[in-house]
Amino acid sequence: MSAANTPAQPELVELTIDGHLVMVPKGANLIDVAQRHGHYIPRFCWHERMKPVGMCRMCLIEIEGVRGLPPACTTTVTPGMVVHTQESSPNARKAQEGVLEFLLINHPLDCPVCDRGGECPLQDHTIAHGPAESRFVEEKRHFAKPIPISHVVDLDRERCILCARCTRFADEIAGDPLISFFERGGHSQVLNYPDDPFSSYFSGNTVQICPVGALTARPYRFRARPWDLEKAETSCVTCAVQCRAELHSTTDQLVRLLGVDSDAVNHGWLCDKGRFGYEWVESPSRITSPMVRKTASDGTSELVEVSWPDALDAAAHGLQEVARLHQASSIGVLGGARGTNEDAYVWARFAKGVLGTDNVDCQLGDGLPAETVLGLPRATIADCDRARVVVLLAPDLKEELPVLYLRLKRAAQDLGVKIVEIGTGDTGLTHVAAATLRHLPGSAGDVAGRLVAAIGGTASGDADIDAAASLLGDGSDVVVVLGRPNLAEPADATVAAAAALATLPGVRFLSALRRSNVHGALDMGLAPGLLPGRVSLEQGRDSFAEAWGSVPASMGHDGTAMLRAAADGQLHGLVLLGADPMADFPDRALAERALASIGFTVVVDGFLSESAKRADVVLPPAVWGEKSGSATNIEGRVQRLTRRVTTAGRSMDDWRIAVELAARFGVDFDLETLDEVQAEISRLAPAYLGVDSHMINGSRDGVVVPLVPVTVTIGRRSPTAAVEADVSGDEAAGSAAGAAGSAAELSDEAPAARPALLTWDRSAPAVVPVARDSYAVRLVVARRLYDAGRVVAEGPSIVDLAPGPLLELNPSDLERLGVVDGGAVRASSSRGSGVFTARRVTGVPAGTARLAHNQPGDISDLVDVAEAVTDLRLESVATVATVGLAKGGAR
């Protein structure tokens, strides 16, 4: 469980539990190994993902030769230990029954109205071993109940058994010690500081690990009885970590999401946005009927509900007209990172094989070039636990990939992994980083280049860089977490930095792109120049042309280029797959101009977003929870998604929409079921060879693709280069039990028969540093966990958590401006301006400003994607009245 740095077999020791001889790993925890060998010792405070505290005393046992009754949870096994649990020790049993009685004397008898009733360990133990009658005739302890300790969590102190799971989680795991024990002895209670709520991004986990009903989640309170719940294992797709989870529904409504402990991915944790983010699925503002724009006689037009056949006809006709009047390449397909792999695949096939356009991109100018993401040697999440050094070249993971943040924090704090952070300001991980390299926005490539040179022996002359270089040593055993730290500059500098770091020997990259299934969409070919299965257009041309009929002749535009082309009158038809460039694209003015210039727009979306409002046809898709399929996370792990509730209204799976549209172009995809789509992917997409429905549904933690381990050799891209079967059995590749067999099967096929996987030639654009004049501050636009995206905006429980239009500035810059924390500033760039609430943040270096992307109330227009960096002029705004926008500014 706890990852050693080497995956070598642990030494075994022999011990006796209740008369049975067992062999267990040396140094193992007794309560854990006893359970693994069928001797369940009751417990409340012990949790396998946290350090033992031995507080509840429920797990008392007897060990021959040891005085008294030690708790199993704090006992480390030693060779020859003879253990008696409650099964064979009357003393242990009596002590445990005593503890149970102690826990119950002050516990309220409100089980019938308790959310935990029916799935409560205290209840279960009491039924199994508890006293039938209470010997306690005194007055019970009373507290006001329940009290809110955060936006989503309620606390009932009378039910609390003080096991400290929640407080330890907050402190040890989340790093947000905002709840604590107050007072002592029989008056002890868990609380937050008055007016300082438990506003951790991870608060919901405490509800899940509370062994009783003391902590409850407000969105779930009184909504279901556990025995009525229908459950299905799935993945959370709020971000691209895709934590394993169990989705619960009752009477065809989603009611909660629980984390599932996957060693590979999330250790059982979820972030609150993911945990409580299911509410949007049932949002009343969802549109569940197809709509088509109808123009009235007076020239005004509006979207009106129509039947599916009419809507599909309209969409197909419109696109055909664009192709007829212009050409296939004047159509663009933008989005698709929010669906399943199957959705992405069929849409890629429709776009590239039927429409014939390569203007396809699942990223909205906010990610990285597909070949950088797919063409570098990949690391798994668990590799970060075993790495010597993890280099962060990424946005704040706490904000964008929260559970990966937990994982890296643990790696740094408990596993001795050194973190080197390259970035423009403090992030959630800065406090655990061993070295921090600060740079101005736009200069990441320069810093990384000097770092790599320093590793190579060329002292940089910069103490921080040299210190980081010495941590990196010879550069071996390094994982680089690679994302897009700043939306106010193009990806170029980050790409240049990645190119430099890619020269380190044996380096591997973990992608930190955020949008839920962006990796699945990229893998399925929703990017310019790509075909499904991580192959380039050239590499896959022959096989896909054969399977699909045709593929585009040359590489098309990416998202930014598409919008630019649209604005320039070069793109006439657009399909938006769940994408909302009006809100989500970093350059607002460009998005606005683009959408205004497009002749014909089809939007596949469940909500009437700003972009959808301008569409000609709107097609409502089934969403997460309503459909099955698979998705691929940041490490390339393909995991299943499970349907739990009926599809809302007349919504339809995205991939079926594509099949239907293709039919209207006279192409029969011959795809009737999900299994058939998965079978086609597993047959055609090289990186997904063998990953069929059987494998996806049969492996507990999913499978990392490609199943056959590949050693990606970085060099000039060439059709013949690159895929080498590595039979050394690197466990990075096949974590699923079934994977090994399939891999063997696959390797029978001649590798030459398949297109080679993409590699990146590291051709990074040259980035010329732009001087910043001393009156300006350089802008970083980055995401916050809570924003104006639909998961938050349509989730009543979390909608208030978005911080609003905040501009974070160094105290010295605020002072220079004469603005106090919380005051108003006007920020102007060469593009436009906006008024923001200024926030004093020491972790933002002087000369830099950090703006939260896509926040409610922010209507500013600052970023021009054509510029290498965005510099801002700031001025104090006298009247607070003009700020009106900063809704969540208080947080």
Next chain:
Amino acid sequence: MTLQETRLLTKRMNDRPADSWTMEAALATGAYETLRTALRMKPADVQEEVKTSGLRGRGGAGFPTGTKWSFLPAGLYPRYLVVNADEGEPSTFKDRELMERDPHQLIEGVAISAYAIESNTAFIYVRGEMAHAHDVLERALADARAQGFLGQNILGSGYDLDIVLHRGAGAYICGEETALLESLEGRRGMPRIRPPFPAIAGLYAKPTVVNNVETMATVPHIVGMGGAEYAKLGVNRSTGTRIFSLSGHVNRPGNYEVELGATFRDLIDDLGGGVTNGGTVKFFIPGGASSQWLVNEHLDVPLDMDEVGKLGVMLGSGAVMVFDQDTDPLAVAWRLVKFFAHESCGKCTPCREGTGWEEKILYRILHGQGRPSDLDLLLDIGDNISPGLNAPFSQTTICPLGPSSVSPIVSLNKYFRDDIIARCTPSLVTMLTGNGLAGNGLDGGLHR
């Protein structure tokens, strides 16, 4: 022969009652001379003297001090010496007097001990309520620094030592050594799970020794006279002198330093001047509130840690509380249990919940609302906190505080069972007047 005090630790304060706490008085009576001697010895040799002396900790558990020091892992630095000056065990008041009246003896002891274990930083954790002791020590530390007995290169020896004075804030449990370390680290004073033991990972997870004030104050005398010489004092494995805090119904309560081996009767009659108002001893508590009790017939038991241990009691912190013939043992038991309930840190379920439950039952009995079954219920609750109800405690808890709460209950049962049961049987009067159990939700007792 009447018992006389053997004054080592209490000599200076008795010789110069007016100013024993000053540097002037200390220097005039030989303070810091032993430090000078010790600094010329090898640390290991100083340790050896302490080991030879047979000194056992005066904080309650009686663990051999030299042995405790020897647990420090070789070669690991920094290490810390922490002095437990949290004295909170009811009826124990010797450490307070040692600090208020002879701070330099303590400081010298700390300096020698820190040198012996090769520590350069020591902490004295003074009970928060002892504001005067804190001030006296603060002043004394400043004086000692000024004289070069502390700080850099002490007395030219090349040895550096800093002593940090730290105030607690009202929590008996912080006398437990790992709770004390937690508290010293700025946390809630909750005992730690062992292992690791403080010697391996104590303060700031560094090797640490925790010793009581009296233990530390004894060290200069041991090193001064030599461990072997010291070991000649006292009896058996209870070497040396100990300060007994004598209180309760005696004519001359106070701290008395005696050689171990004298009897309780000697202590009470010869030094304490006998029971007040010519009364007799009904029962007494020999080793602080945590100990089980003894009664009149045990007065001739010697003050020897091992001898009293055979009776299931302990010398503990060296407090002897005497109660006369008119004392209500139930009231004493209730008050002691109330103390433990109040001071439970709340970490372990049996202690947190059990002490409060015990207290409620005893309170009920004390106020005439007991049920005949209550005493056995109390014993069973006690058994779930301290299985077997024996001393030394077996425990379902992390530290011995919870089990300590069982001592008064076991003692009540042992010596006063019939009396308590009788008080739990409601009289006709209380039943008729309704001033009994009926109507209080407690009528279960009536139907048994």
Next chain:
Amino acid sequence: MFSSDNLQRAREIISRYPSSRSALLPLLHLAQDQDGWINDEAMTEIAGLLELTRADVYGTCSFYTMFKLEPVGTYVVSVCTNVTCLVTGGPAILHHLEKTYADDPDVFVEEVECLAACGGAPALQVNYEYHERLTPQSAEQIIDAYRSGQRTARRISGGPR
């Protein structure tokens, strides 16, 4: 808020320890001596100085009986009723003082555990200064002596005046 003198003292205290968190109890004492109780601003300021959350500060603070989370007037009178004082008259003193000063906002009478003054039982403390061998009447006289200025009390958390 710490006065500038006390802020300087606070920084000096922090510097004594290998880990700043160790200064938590001393700083709370300092704040209580200054303000008479531990108020919200003090906890916030101390949390800032030690880089702790306020929940952490409050949680720790509320473990210890000496820290008062509400104003307690000028004099904290701590009367021991533990066993030695119990059998020598402590409860009578407690009840007498509780009654006498029930309506006096200056005097806060509390029952406490053994003060390590059993040799002089029954005992009490006024702002952590000991008084021993008392009767209800002599106890009242002592408190009145403080109130009339005949005696100078320590600070509320026991710090020297």
